Amino acid sequence: MSYFRLRFIMYKAKVTIGLKKGVSDPEGANTLKALKLLGFDNVQEAKTIRTVDLLINGKSKDDVKKSVERMCQRLLINPVIHNYKIEIKEK
Amino acid sequence: MKQKDVKVAILRIEGTNCEQESYDAFKRLGASPEFVHLKQLLHIDCNIDEKRDVFDFHCLMIPGGFSAGDYIRGGAIFAARMKSKLGKDLEKYVRQEYPILGVCNGFQVLTELGLLPGIDRIMTKVPDAVLNINDSDRFECRPTILKHENNGKCVFTNKIPKNDIRLIPSAHAEGKLLFPLDKQKEYLEKLENNDQVVFRYVDTDGNYAGYPWNPNGSFSNIAGICNYIGNVFGMMPHPERTFYHFQHPDWTQTKLSDVGNGRAIFESVLDYICKRF
Numbered sequence: 511m512s513y514f515r516l517r518f519i520m521y522k523a524k525v526t527i528g529l530k531k532g533v534s535d536p537e538g539a540n541t542l543k544a545l546k547l548l549g550f551d552n553v554q555e556a557k558t559i560r561t562v563d564l565l566i567n568g569k570s571k572d573d574v575k576k577s578v579e580r581m582c583q584r585l586l587i588n589p590v591i592h593n594y595k596i597e598i599k600e601k
Numbered sequence: 602m603k604q605k606d607v608k609v610a611i612l613r614i615e616g617t618n619c620e621q622e623s624y625d626a627f628k629r630l631g632a633s634p635e636f637v638h639l640k641q642l643l644h645i646d647c648n649i650d651e652k653r654d655v656f657d658f659h660c661l662m663i664p665g666g667f668s669a670g671d672y673i674r675g676g677a678i679f680a681a682r683m684k685s686k687l688g689k690d691l692e693k694y695v696r697q698e699y700p701i702l703g704v705c706n707g708f709q710v711l712t713e714l715g716l717l718p719g720i721d722r723i724m725t726k727v728p729d730a731v732l733n734i735n736d737s738d739r740f741e742c743r744p745t746i747l748k749h750e751n752n753g754k755c756v757f758t759n760k761i762p763k764n765d766i767r768l769i770p771s772a773h774a775e776g777k778l779l780f781p782l783d784k785q786k787e788y789l790e791k792l793e794n795n796d797q798v799v800f801r802y803v804d805t806d807g808n809y810a811g812y813p814w815n816p817n818g819s820f821s822n823i824a825g826i827c828n829y830i831g832n833v834f835g836m837m838p839h840p841e842r843t844f845y846h847f848q849h850p851d852w853t854q855t856k857l858s859d860v861g862n863g864r865a866i867f868e869s870v871l872d873y874i875c876k877r878f
Binding site for chain 1: 673674677678681684713726727728729730731733734735736737738779780781782818
């Protein structure tokens with residue numbers, strides 16, 4: 511166990527997934543409409559963004575980032591419509 | 602091969618629906634369908650006698666539904682589970698020209714798998730297309746009218762004449778087919794040149810008319826596409842829901858017939874399998 515602790519560090523990764531420019535966002539548009547109906551006339555735009563928080567073991571921040579990149583490509587995003595941002599912090 | 606010997610796997614995981622109608626469609630045409638849980642193909646949590654292999658079947662069908670709760674994106678989790686162990690098998694299966702059908706959620710699974718649009722290769726590592734949220738931001742559930750535009754490549758529609766107009770119901774919230782935005786026209790051109798566009802949404806006169814005839818805002822009104830070989834086919838509307846004529850909403854007002862507009866899709870693929878294998 512101590513050997514494991516020496517080699518790996520626990521990181522917190524936050525993946526923020528948004529829609530690429532030009533992709534319609536009906537959920538955001540509907541939210542904006544409802545907010546305006548409620549009287550929030552000052553709202554100009556509503557965008558939907560998904561966040562995935564991960565707790566992840568890794569040797570280094572770079573190592574973890576590479577791993578999360580692969581997760582995005584393989585499951586978390588669809589490159590046709592999504593862009594994403596990864597933030598990593600030591601836990 | 603005789604029709605009764607054609608084995609069809611109706612794949613399911615939690616959240617699949619319409620698998621019974623899909624099973625019945627093949628069964629009523631004399632084939633031998635079987636409900637197969639994905640775990641049976643992945644050989645997880647099942648007895649030895651329940652284990653199956655994709656090559657045990659002449660056709661795979663992924664029915665509609667909300668597999669794995671549509672979490673992440675429609676079909677993404679189903680596709681990820683399939684890819685985890687079956688990626689190479691699926692590629693081989695398609696290369697050997699066995700047919701795969703994806704309806705509604707099944708179409709989403711096939712795009713997430715990278716098997717569709719399949720313009721110049723069998724399977725891409727990352728998806729090349731997406732079935733995005735409907736423009737209306739609603740679950741659109743009603744009859745839709747489709748125009749068959751394939752010239753004969755798609756093995757699932759070879760019994761349907763070109764330009765034939767059919768009523769097949771849609772029921773989905775994420776059916777807007779999109780390709781990479783900066784390459785939409787390029788993709789469309791390739792799809793049309795390869796004869797991969799199978800169905801488009803139209804109005805009662807057969808014209809492209811946008812919403813509400815196109816229920817989701819799909820690019821170029823596309824409702825169904827096949828891969829470049831013609832043996833992987835995905836469509837958002839549900840052909841298994843109009844197997845019989847009396848399943849059509851206007852059946853009492855139209856001519857008496859037993860055949861529904863969706864049946865030809867199942868007949869076509871069975872005909873293809875019987876001749877090909």
